[in-house]
Amino acid sequence: MPELDKTYTPADVESRWYQRWLDDKCFEADPARVSETRPAYSIVIPPPNVTGVLHMGHVLNNTIQDILCRRARMLGKEVLWLPGTDHAGLATQNVVEKTLKKQGVIKHRDDLGREKLIEKIWEWKGTQGDIIIDQLKKLGSSCDWSRQRFTFDPDYNACVMRVFVDLYKKGLIYRGKRMVNWCPSSLTALSDEEVIMKEQKGSMYHFRVEVIDDDTRPQTARPRAVDITEQEEQNAHHEHTRTDPHTGCRTFIHGNRFDERAGPYLSAANRRTVGAAAACLAQSQRTGADAPSGESRREEFRALLATGQFRELNLIDLAQIGIRAFGDEPLAAADESLKQLKAGAEAQPFLDHARGVVYKIFASDASGNAGRKVTVSTSPTARPYIEYEDSHPLEALEKLALLHEIGGLPTEILGVTAQGDWVLAQPEATPVTESEIGAARAEAVALVGGVQVNESGLEDIRVVWHRGRAWIISDLHLRNIMRDSEGKARIMDALIVPVPKSLTARYESVRQAIREAKEKAGILSSATHAQEELSLFPSADRKTWLTIATTRPETIPGDTAIAVNPKDERYAHLIGKHIRRPLPLENQAAIPIVGDEHVDFAFGTGVLKVTPAHDKADFEIGQRHKLEIIDVLHPNGLLNELAGKDLAGLDRFEGRKKAVDLLTEMGAMIKAEPHQNNVGYSERADVPIEPRLSEQWFLKYPSVKESQAVVASGEMKFHPDRWAKVYDHWMTGLQDWCISRQVWWGHRIPVWHAMAKDSDELRAFSEFSNKTGLSKSDSWTEHCLSGVKGEATLVTVYQNNDEGETRIEAVTDSEAEIEKLKSMGFTQDPDVLDTWFSSWLWPFATMGWPEKTSTLKAFYPTTDLVTGPDIIFFWVARMIMAGFEWMGELPFKNVYFTGIIRDKQGRKMSKSLGNSPDPLELIASYSADALRFGIMRSAPLGQDICFDDKNVELGRNFCTKLWNAARFRQMQGGEVETEISAALLSSDDKWILLRLNTAIAEVSAALEEYRFSDATATLYRFFWSEYCDWYIEASKAVLQGSDAKRKANTLAVIDFVLGHTLRLFHPFMPFITEELWHGMGFNTDLPENQGGKSIMFAPWPKPLDEDELAHFGILPEDEKTANDKYEAVNLGRGLKSTFNINKRVRFVLKPSQELPAHEVEVLRILLNAEPLDVDADFAATKGTPSAITPLGTIFLPLDGIIDVEAERARVGKELAKVESELEKVIAKLADENFTSKVPQKVLDEHQLRKTDWQEKLAKLREMMAALG
């Protein structure tokens, strides 16, 4: 037997074996070898990016593939693991361009031009590309490198061209001017899958636009209100761009007419309503110029909300917010705040029809601010509530919005009628009885303390019960006017929401009464306000304004319409009118108001600006209404001249700021509030993408039905199968795939154009005919232009493109045809294809398609695919479709999705975080085997992996252990792998053979089900805990003994187990197992293809079958014999440890059964006893520590150092535990409920347990008694 080095040197071993495997062509697949008895097994590698370097994800992915392949080889399959790399268009071009720039070779790619740059990239690929291939080899990957492919290989390119032409002919590829995801950094279109949504904290800008009747009216540079100075108005607007920084709540204010410090600011329009003006002034005076900013109150309000007690709000008048306290103590929650206010309060109760008893308390708040009013009232839902009046209507509305937006609030604002009525729904309100109302009223009265009730107040709110809900109908609407508690009229802003006509009609009389009351008070009735004024803010000159919310004000110059929902009663009547687009300043064009169902009237203001050139949804609206498309952006994201002179040349984000400034200056800006929305980012360039209208090539996915069905039916299996759902979902909502990219490195689109300058189709065609000799009727058919037999071009004539030309489009993948086209003046489409458009052909294009190669025949469809779930759409789904489309068959039978590798903190590994260890460094310091074992051990099925170097360290330790165990065997000398004699098998031998059987079965089953971490766990347990810790230690009894026959037999068992273990380990740790396989001489005498050449072809271990077990005389109960012994050892060791004995000492065993001398010797060695006396009549000195074992009682005689108390304590502790366990079992067995219902098996188990505990208890009691 050759001698193993004292230490394992992985670096030498790994490079030596890998080279040897390559030299011996161990990885090369031969289709000719495939037969019925030697089935094919194949995997195509997910081709890494040619610029890529190995990261942990690759390690995980490729280790799994290698394990699958190596095991398949051992199972006697013909294995093809087909490797290669991906040309990765954008990424590679970027890398090379950057390198060239760094080297100072170029400043811009145009310096080189297309052809030269591509040359440079090829050059780069030749010298620096494919680094990852060498790295994969370091990992031990057993790929068939002789078949390595690159997606840009000439024959692969031919496949891509062929596929394009085929799809084109099938009518699935088309060119279209559509909205695409445009990357302003890479200057190319991207597919939807390459865009990732990121949450953004931006602003929602509200600005107003002027409604005009038609587009013929003269334009005015800026809207202007009468009776106010420019400065005043600007101030007013400025005030109201303020938003709540904490909540970002919307205010619903359309009017924008209040100055918080100075009180209501009156526009001319408001002055029209005389009473209102007075009211405004009155309130202003009452609250005073130094009225609190509202901030302190806001805080308090938030605090109340946070208690969760205030769940419902009720708008009484627009300056008030009512809060109802629900719960067992209706008012207790509000009590605290109320107490503060009560001091010196003046309460004014009155009866309100809608609200029951209302008490209005006027008070100063804690900080002495005047003008605070609190209303306590009963509600129609029989819950008393408290209302806070704010010094300012605006503030109240802000709170309303705040409440409205807090999840779980039962009050919803539903909408507004044409009359301006609005409806609050209270979905959680429960209808109440008269008596409940009465009780609530009484509570409220009691609270404020016996105040007299008077009737007063305006009948401004009604509650009706409808469909089981309480509906509040109010006459309030925009500029609604009411009396306040002092009897003075006030003007309020309002929420506008529709109410069902049927409902409002029933309350016509109520409204009539209100109107009369208001007229009597000299207040304009809401009825006099015409419909068109609703929701709009009319100014003195009767201009009407619409408020629009947007996140992208820089695109206003590209707006070509305003859209409202035709069902939205607020705005429906405006459809057909126009608005004045505020930007660009020099071109404030009139653009139409269109009705479109797309508009969500619950969102924002319900008015949408339509920018067809810069938003997907807007584009569609534009199509529906035949709107003009104005593109205001350059491809690189700078605003162009169409954006106006103020914005042109600015970056889109700079432009945004500038646009806001412009709107503010002209007084159109109402406010900017914090707004969170999701913005699409280019995954690669990490910049926000720009929806951009451009001419691109699109593909309608082929073979969708089959592809969806194959997974749904389970014919193709996903592991874990939850990904099947994700796949199915995506396949259900497929969007056409934008396949063209505006880069140079890629498969160039095989489409050739000739432009006929004439827009007249016939004349254009005759021009074409002169060149080709084809007639017009030949359009859309294939022709051979070159005259070369079998070659063809598909010719299509498109009339009238944007430039008024006629385009002749020729599509072919034939070189002869291309030459001819070139000579005829055709030019090729400049775009290249999406990289995924080539990699979706990977499973068959790498195998020689379209030829019917023997490789394809033998290895397609492939068996397994191992990849990450992040490319399920990019790659997996598309490969399935391509497989069906061109091979008529699924491309693989199983897909295993790995998890994502995270760091110790659970963060995704990334370059920018720098938290990704370099696998090559790990290999250098721990070995590839260690890395492989470590990562597999921590990779449960499809779960993300928290990666820690500790795992690799553990892998390294495991390798060392394996190495040393092998060395131990070798040091024993003797022949390798001799016959095992059944007669000489010890209980330990039988035990380890049974454990090996279990391990083989477990590992095989785990691998069948892709449970790699389970497999490694079994390997670890079996080899370390069972084989090394117990079996080898027990074997020392024989190996150190003098019985040569037994010794030889034990070595035979050890060899048997090691030989199986190495094979079981090989897929996980290929290098060290190969080294030991040869180093230990397991390869000798084996046929070349059965492990003689390499362990990778040795047969995969099989458990001993029944016959073999019988032959060796191994029974299932043999496992127990050894287990009993090991338990006795554990207990004996425990004794030693308890009494702090760390020397070799004497043990005495008082056996409960006869023990062969060999077993005693094993016991002695495992216990490290010197000596171990077996004495059936042993009478221990009082206080001698002992333990009850399955083999009898073990004593640890401690002459002179007996500590009776310590031993009593120890036994006592154990006694207590046994007693409690026994008690549990007895109780269970005594319970008839249990015994009558439980299956017999469980009952037996419990019975047995009971007997065991009882026996133990008896013995422990004996021991206790012995201790005195």
Add this chain to the structure above:
RNA sequence: GCGGCGUUAGCUCAGUGGUAGAGCGGCUGCUUUACACGCAGUUGGUCGGGGGUUCGAAUCCCUCACGCCGCACCA
């Protein structure tokens, strides 16, 4: 919003109805002839909360909370 995954020992994770586990870490002891990258012993858990089904629940059902990941999105 819709969907998925997860929550078990200090950490990483097994455990799909019947006596709560592994590795790492911690602590104690041991240089014992394969291995200190080792050996022996030992300490860690009301299995996220609540409810239900059951003789019995970490496991099945409901619900809530938290975390992660997709998808869809509203200007």
